[in-house]
Amino acid sequence: MKVFVFDLDRCNGCHNCQVACKDEHCGTSWLPYAAEQPETGQFWCKVDEEVCGKVPHVRVNYLPRLCNHCDDAPCIAAAPDAVYKREDGLVVIDPASKHDPEALVASCPYGAIYVNKELGIAQKCTGCAHLLDDGWAEPRCVDSCCTGALRFGEEGDFADEIAQAEVLIPEAGTAPRVYYLNKPRRFIAATVVDIEADEVVEGAAVTLMRVADEATVATARTDEFGDVWLEGLQPDRYRMSIQKEGYLELFQEFDLSEKDGSVPEMRFYRMPVLA
Structure with missing residues (x-):
């Protein structure tokens, strides 16, 4: 089963992952994995920026966000005929399925699902499943990370780091597969x-x-x-x-x-x- 691991100490806020996601999915449909991502209004991978303190004591924290590909995914519970979990752990919304996109958006505690009003479907990160099935070792966002802050691979290979990592919104109880190291305090x-x-x-x-x-x-x-x-x-x-x-x-x-x-x-x- 695959996992994403973010080391926030290594993230310099370059936004390469965010840009690479747009480059991969805007203007291109990867059916049956995903329809084309709109150029505006959706960020399947997004880097949040938080300015902390005040001059002269200022720090900037970066927090990359994407679908958490949860083991207990509420989106699957909301639309079991439209959303499925692959054997590698990635959660995918079938773009050809009939579903209520607003219900799927409301089901996600991470705000990772978006509505494509033109197509009338819900969309989100697929983990670049189309690339993995084509032989790639990692999604575009990971491939573009120049500092090694974002990594992707088998859960067992990251066991030691996962033991020290945190997840977002743990109280949601979704068993996410995206882990964060060195989250700022x-x-x-x-x-x-x-x-x-x-x-x-x-x-x-x-x-x-x-x-x-x-x-x-x-x-x-x-x-x-x-x-x-x-x-x-x-x-x-x-x-x-x-x-x-x-x-x-x-x-x-x-x-x-x-x-x-x-x-x-x-x-x-x-x-x-x-x-």
């Missing part, structure tokens, strides 16, 4: 500044605690630019403390439930000199 970033001296503070000790139980989850020191990055955090509420000899201790709270934390300028004040 939340981060907190800040620049610590001695506002009186008008310079950054290097070497300040940073401690991050979870507000709920006051457990320490990370420690670090500000670098030569006064910056500190605390990464790999779960969505939660945190309290950061910053300490350095000669300065008043500084505290800052962050709520990462919806977004990453970024403070362009954390003002650090020197201890007052007693007369």
Whole structure:
């Protein structure tokens, strides 16, 4: 059984996979696997781009999406006479079948199915089944990936990586066959500044605690630019403390439930000199 494995640490957002999918399926019908993909309105392979944080602490995350070719595919349950699962694990909508395209769109929790209004059918990624049956080892999206972020092959060959990977929307319970490695977590970033001296503070000790139980989850020191990055955090509420000899201790709270934390300028004040 085939699987897709995305290593998000390797994805540089080139969109080659997205473009290759369009190149393969727009303007060409691959019957009986798929009818022609419209040039606009459908992305059988799509790279989502998320800008996180704020200047000067900005990261861009990329998340490639396609049909998850689920073992317990809700689209098959919605139209068993139109959608089938191949022996290699790929899920295909028969373009010649009679089905309710809107019902198929509604059945997919991943938003991977589209309506072709002109043809009156539902469409999605086929895993380039036509190419695999013609002797190709992998779909066009995988073949076009220049960084090795996207791979395709037998489930057993990826067993070690799958054990460490995640799937999208696990609560949907569809048993997807698309796996993600190194999925981004939340981060907190800040620049610590001695506002009186008008310079950054290097070497300040940073401690991050979870507000709920006051457990320490990370420690670090500000670098030569006064910056500190605390990464790999779960969505939660945190309290950061910053300490350095000669300065008043500084505290800052962050709520990462919806977004990453970024403070362009954390003002650090020197201890007052007693007369």
